[in-house]
Amino acid sequence: MSEDAPTPGEESGSTSPQIGIDEWVKRSGERIAGPGGVFGGAVRVAGRTPRILLLAVFIGFACVLPLLTSNGYVIGVDADTLLYVLLAIGLNVAVGWAGLLDLGYIVYYGFGAYLYAELSSAHYNLHWPTWQSVPVVVAFTVLLGFVLALPSRRLRGDYLAIVTLFFLQMFNNFTTNGYTLDWFGAPTESGLTGGPTGINNVDPFRVFGHALTNSPTDYVWAAAAGITVVAILFTFVNRSRTGRAWRALREDPLAAEAMGIPVKWLMLLAVAVGAGVAGYAGAVNGAYYQGVFPDTFMFPLLITIYAMVILGGAGSLGGVIFGAVTVNVLLEVLRTPAHARWIFYAALLIGLLAKLRPWRVLAAVLGGLVAFGVAANQIAGAISAKAVAGPIAVGPTAYTKHGFFATLVRHWMILPGGTYTNADYKPGNYAFVATIALVLALTLVKGWKRWALLVPTLWLAAFAWETDLVNQAPTVRPLFLGVILIVLMVMRPAGLFGQSRVEVV
Amino acid sequence: MSTVLAFDFYNWHFFFAELINGLTTGSLYALIALGYTMVYGVLKLLNFAHGDVYMIGAFIGYFVLNAMGWPLKPIMPLVPLLLVAFAAAMLGCAALGVTIERFAYRPLRNAPRIAPLISALGVSFFLQQTAVLLWQANPRSYATYSFHNAELYHPVGWSNFRFSYIQLLIILSTVVLMLALSFFVWKTRTGKAMRAVSVDPEAASMMGIDVDRVIMVTFLLGSALAGAAGVMTGIAFQTIGPYMGFGAGLKAFTAAVVGGIGNIGGAVLGGLLIGVAETFIVGYVTSGFSDLVLYSVLVLFMLFRSTGIRGVAVIQKV
Numbered sequence: 001m002s003e004d005a006p007t008p009g010e011e012s013g014s015t016s017p018q019i020g021i022d023e024w025v026k027r028s029g030e031r032i033a034g035p036g037g038v039f040g041g042a043v044r045v046a047g048r049t050p051r052i053l054l055l056a057v058f059i060g061f062a063c064v065l066p067l068l069t070s071n072g073y074v075i076g077v078d079a080d081t082l083l084y085v086l087l088a089i090g091l092n093v094a095v096g097w098a099g100l101l102d103l104g105y106i107v108y109y110g111f112g113a114y115l116y117a118e119l120s121s122a123h124y125n126l127h128w129p130t131w132q133s134v135p136v137v138v139a140f141t142v143l144l145g146f147v148l149a150l151p152s153r154r155l156r157g158d159y160l161a162i163v164t165l166f167f168l169q170m171f172n173n174f175t176t177n178g179y180t181l182d183w184f185g186a187p188t189e190s191g192l193t194g195g196p197t198g199i200n201n202v203d204p205f206r207v208f209g210h211a212l213t214n215s216p217t218d219y220v221w222a223a224a225a226g227i228t229v230v231a232i233l234f235t236f237v238n239r240s241r242t243g244r245a246w247r248a249l250r251e252d253p254l255a256a257e258a259m260g261i262p263v264k265w266l267m268l269l270a271v272a273v274g275a276g277v278a279g280y281a282g283a284v285n286g287a288y289y290q291g292v293f294p295d296t297f298m299f300p301l302l303i304t305i306y307a308m309v310i311l312g313g314a315g316s317l318g319g320v321i322f323g324a325v326t327v328n329v330l331l332e333v334l335r336t337p338a339h340a341r342w343i344f345y346a347a348l349l350i351g352l353l354a355k356l357r358p359w360r361v362l363a364a365v366l367g368g369l370v371a372f373g374v375a376a377n378q379i380a381g382a383i384s385a386k387a388v389a390g391p392i393a394v395g396p397t398a399y400t401k402h403g404f405f406a407t408l409v410r411h412w413m414i415l416p417g418g419t420y421t422n423a424d425y426k427p428g429n430y431a432f433v434a435t436i437a438l439v440l441a442l443t444l445v446k447g448w449k450r451w452a453l454l455v456p457t458l459w460l461a462a463f464a465w466e467t468d469l470v471n472q473a474p475t476v477r478p479l480f481l482g483v484i485l486i487v488l489m490v491m492r493p494a495g496l497f498g499q500s501r502v503e504v505v
Numbered sequence: 506m507s508t509v510l511a512f513d514f515y516n517w518h519f520f521f522a523e524l525i526n527g528l529t530t531g532s533l534y535a536l537i538a539l540g541y542t543m544v545y546g547v548l549k550l551l552n553f554a555h556g557d558v559y560m561i562g563a564f565i566g567y568f569v570l571n572a573m574g575w576p577l578k579p580i581m582p583l584v585p586l587l588l589v590a591f592a593a594a595m596l597g598c599a600a601l602g603v604t605i606e607r608f609a610y611r612p613l614r615n616a617p618r619i620a621p622l623i624s625a626l627g628v629s630f631f632l633q634q635t636a637v638l639l640w641q642a643n644p645r646s647y648a649t650y651s652f653h654n655a656e657l658y659h660p661v662g663w664s665n666f667r668f669s670y671i672q673l674l675i676i677l678s679t680v681v682l683m684l685a686l687s688f689f690v691w692k693t694r695t696g697k698a699m700r701a702v703s704v705d706p707e708a709a710s711m712m713g714i715d716v717d718r719v720i721m722v723t724f725l726l727g728s729a730l731a732g733a734a735g736v737m738t739g740i741a742f743q744t745i746g747p748y749m750g751f752g753a754g755l756k757a758f759t760a761a762v763v764g765g766i767g768n769i770g771g772a773v774l775g776g777l778l779i780g781v782a783e784t785f786i787v788g789y790v791t792s793g794f795s796d797l798v799l800y801s802v803l804v805l806f807m808l809f810r811s812t813g814i815r816g817v818a819v820i821q822k823v
Binding site for chain 2: 101155157159162165167169170177299300306310423424432440469472476478479482483484485489490493
């Protein structure tokens with residue numbers, strides 16, 4: 001909690017407020033200097049480089065990547081990442097600039113995808129060409145954005161959040177059960193929305209007479225084109241009268257209204273503009289996957305995109321792009337146990353290196369960690385040889401006992417052999433809950449107790465990881481998103497690149 | 506809509522059965538809504554994670570009951586058995602609620618208003634995924650039906666007006682818990698402090714009230730009620746799962762708003778109304794699009810009467 005710039009009302013932990021000294025004024029030097037360390041340096045370098053250059057480098061790298069590698073998986077991740085970037089940029093307008101907590105954002109993405117699928121597929125046999133269907137999709141999504149933003153005229157804050165969340169639930173209910181509706185002469189067996197299986201055989205994009213295939217490379221370019229247009233447009237919008245008005249109403253809607261800013265209209269506009277971006281992203285999604293499926297557009301996707309926007313810093317275009325890329329790449333890496341393990345240990349080590357000062361403490365904790373693990377391993381082995389006889393996981397169903405790393409882990413960790421008849425009572429479960437309890441306890445204690453507690457915490461985390469989490473990628477990935485949201489809000493609500501704001505009470 | 510209505514609208518048997526079902530579901534919503542309404546009253550925070558606390562409560566009840574031989578070889582009679590399960594779930598959820606408040610919300614007291622909301626979303630998602638991680642995604646069954654040859658499901662009542670023991674149990678325990686809570690809020694010192702904090706936290710702290718402690722008690726009580734609701738859901742509807750908390754939480758929060766947020770009687774009224782409305786929509790209008798219809802009604806309600814049935818419009822002072 002030491003990183004973020006202090007706000008006047010904030011309790012500053014152990015140091016009690018000194019009489020006669022204003023905390024805010026006292027620490028102004030710290031704020032001007034900005035965050036220190038490697039990260040702070042990177043932020044300063046990025047801050048000096050012209051934004052347009054950074055954007056060009058990012059888009060250029062994303063577009064060139066498919067030419068550099070023939071690995072289809074990497075290109076697929078590239079295309080997905082760009083789609084997420086597009087979505088995050090769109091969400092940033094309502095959340096980051098206008099300060100509206102719009103939890104119905106996924107509706108626009110889903111609506112765009114479904115509308116494109118209805119217009120350009122065999123479903124209604126319409127097969128509209130892309131230059132007709134995409135503008136229609138974007139126009140109608142913007143319209144939908146205006147309509148669904150109407151509640152913001154009467155509701156603010158939490159109430160607006162809950163009503164927009166209703167819209168998401170309604171949309172999910174409609175698409176999943178829409179197969180019973182035979183509107184506009186829809187095929188009777190699949191109905192309007194195709195139901196749980198969605199709409200298949202959606203046309204790929206056709207641009208200038210050239211039909212894109214379903215290869216991800218083409219959609220990398222489709223998404224990159226969208227990002228370029230939107231990012232440049234939004235950079236100007238952000239500096240314009242409208243952009244300033246949005247930020248004004250984010251800070252204080254009442255004061256903004258008193259200054260003569262048309263608050264209600266600007267709120268509608270913010271949601272609708274974001275919706276348009278999401279609509280285009282939806283069309284790209286439909287064409288890219290050649291189908292739309294109701295399960296895509298649900299609550300977990302909403303959380304993913306919020307995590308992206310929040311991580312980079314809501315309100316900062318570059319931050320949002322950074323957040324989208326980081327989150328999506330991390331989620332992809334977590335998919336494979338071997339890579340996920342690498343990230344896990346690397347993150348622990350980097351965290352220790354960055355946080356533990358002076359080096360004596362670092363050495364003590366690392367040494368303690370090794371000793372603790374070896375001792376635990378020896379004790380468990382002495383009690384029962386089976387308790388340390390297990391292999392390490394290297395794939396969903398692949399295990400190994402050989403190799404340098406496996407040997408290392410098997411002498412440091414307790415890896416029980418065999419499987420559990422009742423998965424509810426597997427040791428990984430207890431270890432996971434205990435780890436969380438220890439991490440929470442760590443935030444409460446100070447000084448040498450914290451370093452002492454750190455050792456068993458880290459070992460237990462590694463134990464939970466090795467025995468259970470490493471093979472549960474589908475669950476660990478969303479878990480990680482929830483953690484990002486909580487930790488960022490508690491440690492640094494402004495995100496990595498956002499500016500800390502002063503709340504005047 | 507091409508659904509053919511295959512039953513008689515004037516069948517009172519069906520009507521009463523639906524009414525009782527609706528009141529049962531509504532009681533559960535009401536119990537969850539009490540937690541929302543208290544937390545909102547004191548902190549002005551929409552605690553998204555509350556629905557997931559309810560889900561955890563259902564799982565605690567499941568494991569405790571199973572450990573005691575439920576449903577086939579119970580080690581003690583029904584009443585103490587249920588009391589132990591309720592106590593365990595309520596204690597577990599109370600601890601969870603207090604932990605969430607301490608670590609995810611308290612550091613954000615002075616942050617911009619959007620921050621605790623996002624943190625709450627994160628906690629909600631975290632709890633849901635933790636449940637998937639620990640207990641897998643597929644639903645579990647309390648298997649109440651196997652208990653003493655479905656004794657709890659035996660219908661009682663007169664002619665067309667029939668209900669089962671279990672429905673009676675749930676509706677009555679909701680009433681009892683609500684009365685206990687009302688007593689606490691209106692008759693005890695801590696309850697008085699709670700009401701003071703909900704009116705003006707700053708003034709309350711100047712009067713010597715420990716605001717943090719009051720907030721902790723609020724979370725403790727609300728989460729305990731959610732835990733009880735979780736166990737009741739398991740016993741009455743048998744099926745529980747990691748995703749059950751999200752939809753129920755959403756409806757319960759709306760119940761709190763419908764009844765007038767911050768108002769205990771209102772939350773119960775709102776919960777019962779939403780439960781009955783939902784059951785009637787499924788029974789009489791449409792089963793596939795019930796959520797769509799219900800949420801449309803709720804959106805209209807939020808738009809035109811967001812102060813709730815029993816709430817009073819508050820004039821914002823600057």
